[in-house]
Amino acid sequence: MMLRLALATLSRRRARTALTTAGVAVAAAMLLDMVMLGSGMRESFRGFIEQQGFQIRLTPRGTMPFDSEATVGGGAALVQAVSADPDVVKVAPLIGSKIFSRVTAASTSANTPPSGADSVVAAFVLGVVPAVQGDYLIVEGRELAAPDEMVVNASYLAATGFAVGDTVQIAAGYDAQMRRFAGTRTVRIVARARFVMLGGTERAAALPLETVQAMGGPERADRVSVVMVATRPGADIETVRLRLEAADARVSALSTAAALKFVDERLGYFRQLAFILATVSLAVGFLLVTTLVTVSVNERIGEIAVMRAIGVARWRIVAQVMAEGVALSLVGATIGLGLGLITAKWLNGILAAFPGLPAAFDFFYFEPAAAFRSLGLLVLCGIAAGVWPAWRAATLPIAKTLREEAVA
Amino acid sequence: MREIVLAARDVRRDYPVVGEPVHAVRGISLDVAAGDWVAVVGPSGCGKSTLLNLLGAIDRPTAGSISIRGKDVARMNDAEATRFRLTGIGFVFQRFYLMPTLTASENVELPMSEAKVPRAQRVARARELLTYVGLGARADHRPYQLSGGEQQRVAIARALANQPALLLADEPTGELDARTGTEMIALFDRLNRDGTTIVTVTHDEELAQAARRVVHMKDGAIVDQVVRRPLGDDAPAARGATA
Numbered sequence: 001m002m003l004r005l006a007l008a009t010l011s012r013r014r015a016r017t018a019l020t021t022a023g024v025a026v027a028a029a030m031l032l033d034m035v036m037l038g039s040g041m042r043e044s045f046r047g048f049i050e051q052q053g054f055q056i057r058l059t060p061r062g063t064m065p066f067d068s069e070a071t072v073g074g075g076a077a078l079v080q081a082v083s084a085d086p087d088v089v090k091v092a093p094l095i096g097s098k099i100f101s102r103v104t105a106a107s108t109s110a111n112t113p114p115s116g117a118d119s120v121v122a123a124f125v126l127g128v129v130p131a132v133q134g135d136y137l138i139v140e141g142r143e144l145a146a147p148d149e150m151v152v153n154a155s156y157l158a159a160t161g162f163a164v165g166d167t168v169q170i171a172a173g174y175d176a177q178m179r180r181f182a183g184t185r186t187v188r189i190v191a192r193a194r195f196v197m198l199g200g201t202e203r204a205a206a207l208p209l210e211t212v213q214a215m216g217g218p219e220r221a222d223r224v225s226v227v228m229v230a231t232r233p234g235a236d237i238e239t240v241r242l243r244l245e246a247a248d249a250r251v252s253a254l255s256t257a258a259a260l261k262f263v264d265e266r267l268g269y270f271r272q273l274a275f276i277l278a279t280v281s282l283a284v285g286f287l288l289v290t291t292l293v294t295v296s297v298n299e300r301i302g303e304i305a306v307m308r309a310i311g312v313a314r315w316r317i318v319a320q321v322m323a324e325g326v327a328l329s330l331v332g333a334t335i336g337l338g339l340g341l342i343t344a345k346w347l348n349g350i351l352a353a354f355p356g357l358p359a360a361f362d363f364f365y366f367e368p369a370a371a372f373r374s375l376g377l378l379v380l381c382g383i384a385a386g387v388w389p390a391w392r393a394a395t396l397p398i399a400k401t402l403r404e405e406a407v408a
Numbered sequence: 409m410r411e412i413v414l415a416a417r418d419v420r421r422d423y424p425v426v427g428e429p430v431h432a433v434r435g436i437s438l439d440v441a442a443g444d445w446v447a448v449v450g451p452s453g454c455g456k457s458t459l460l461n462l463l464g465a466i467d468r469p470t471a472g473s474i475s476i477r478g479k480d481v482a483r484m485n486d487a488e489a490t491r492f493r494l495t496g497i498g499f500v501f502q503r504f505y506l507m508p509t510l511t512a513s514e515n516v517e518l519p520m521s522e523a524k525v526p527r528a529q530r531v532a533r534a535r536e537l538l539t540y541v542g543l544g545a546r547a548d549h550r551p552y553q554l555s556g557g558e559q560q561r562v563a564i565a566r567a568l569a570n571q572p573a574l575l576l577a578d579e580p581t582g583e584l585d586a587r588t589g590t591e592m593i594a595l596f597d598r599l600n601r602d603g604t605t606i607v608t609v610t611h612d613e614e615l616a617q618a619a620r621r622v623v624h625m626k627d628g629a630i631v632d633q634v635v636r637r638p639l640g641d642d643a644p645a646a647r648g649a650t651a
Binding site for chain 1: 457458461464466467486487490491492493494495497498499501503505507508509510514517518519521522523566567570
């Protein structure tokens with residue numbers, strides 16, 4: 001009957017209860033979004049790394065993958081040495097660079113070049129070993145099979161007006177003043193692909209590794225930016241990483257865990273902000289529930305004194321008042337869960353449109369355990385919010401309260 | 409010889425008001441036998457309600473003893489006093505104080521629910537009590553759907569729910585019009601004739617005249633007692649006492 005009384009009390013002032021519940025729901029939604037935001041970028045990054053299927057990345061000593069234009073020479077020997085490690089099952093060398101595509105009305109197949117006739121479109125290019133690459137997923141067409149074939153993304157096609165099947169001219173360098181190209185090559189576009197680590201708006205292409213190296217001339221001959229390494233299942237990744245790093249003083253070996261740690265460090269401020277906002281949400285939820293329950297107790301002070309007078313135990317009064325706080329928090333948290341997911345999706349759409357971010361990058365990562373933990377925390381706050389008004393209600397001096405109520 | 413339900417001995421109650429001690433009740437001694445109906449009357453501020461609160465174990469005396477059915481309520485801790493109020497005493501207040509979100513029947517069930525009476529039993533007893541007070545047909549009405557007199561009847565039914573040894577009523581007709589007040593007095597009379605021991609605090613002369621004994625208080629002390637109808641005289645007390 002006490003629970004029924006608690007719920008009936010809440011439904012007595014429907015508008016006020018609804019507004020408070022809405023407030024708690026907004027706080028819960030914000031809390032959920034901040035928890036999702038706190039881990040979203042990290043988990044997205046982990047997803048991308050794991051999707052590539054490599055556990056270790058070798059980079060020029062002291063650099064992060066594609067953090068700079070640094071490269072390591074003797075790429076073939078390095079790949080051979082790494083492949084010789086008994087725990088290594090796959091090695092994928094990469095080189096990152098730029099290509100310049102000459103776009104003329106004649107060079108396009110069907111479309112007018114969007115940037116106008118005789119324009120030059122720059123794009124990021126990856127030199128890959130097609131058989132082992134994990135950097136792009138083909139959407140249309142086929143994998144690279146010859147040195148003069150190229151895979152591109154949708155942004156590149158949109159900027160150039162080219163289409164899959166077109167034969168195009170590209171160059172490793174371009175002097176804008178002299179309008180002179182260097183390291184030119186005629187290649188055929190064989191596929192449209194989605195590049196895992198690149199933003200949806202960023203123009204990108206992939207060529208066979210040796211093609212990119214050759215286009216760069218002697219400076220780029222046999223050089224690599226990153227060597228991706230896949231270990232055999234069950235291998236101790238950290239041991240392999242240390243071994244590979246010790247074997248060649250020119251490279252740093254970065255494991256997935258170390259890469260995530262690096263990302264964590266970079267996202268430190270972001271996570272702190274999310275933590276602060278989540279704490280603010282909890283505080284707002286707590287204050288809302290405390291305020292409503294306190295107001296409710298103040299309104300019913302005479303009723304509560306009478307309940308005590310007719311023999312209702314203190315703990316039952318405490319339980320009734322706290323049940324109100326719990327009910328508000330539970331309903332608010334449940335609504336907030338849905339609201340949080342909707343707003344996360346909406347905000348993700350806005351944030352994901354930032355240039356330079358991978359197309360499938362998620363800022364908000366829904367992890368059920370973390371979400372329910374945070375909403376559970378909010379419900380705990382609701383319980384805690386009811387403690388003070390409940391205790392106050394239960395410890396009212398009965399006679400004095402009744403006398404004051406009678407006078408009032 | 410009738411059982412003494414309530415025995416108060418030299419009861420005092422002092423409390424500070426703006427730092428100064430106020431002697432609200434000054435050494436009151438009072439016996440109430442089973443089946444008696446005592447009306448405590450006196451001017452405002454004379455300590456009537458304070459005395460009633462002390463007798464009902466919702467306040468503690470500064471000195472003296474209060475025994476109800478042999479139990480010293482003045483020395484009970486909060487949990488014991490709460491339990492005692494639940495099963496040993498029925499309260500009726502001037503302002504009814506029904507739970508507005510519960511029906512009349514649920515209001516009557518509330519003390520029984522607290523006393524862990526099985527649901528079927530308490531529903532049946534609530535109906536029985538509401539029928540007794542003349543509200544059998546309005547059991548499912550909520551307080552706001554009832555008149556003042558009807559609400560007070562529900563409050564009386566609630567007070568009787570756990571078959572208390574003593575019914576304490578603080579100005580039970582104070583919020584009612586004259587006609588409804590008279591009906592209420594008739595109900596109290598019937599309750600008393602059916603064996604309920606009652607102590608009422610009142611300004612209502614008609615209610616006081618209906619009681620078996622009238623205790624006059626002044627400045628926190630009993631100054632006079634008048635026995636109007638001795639115990640055993642079961643003739644109707646008040647005019648029109650036919651509730």
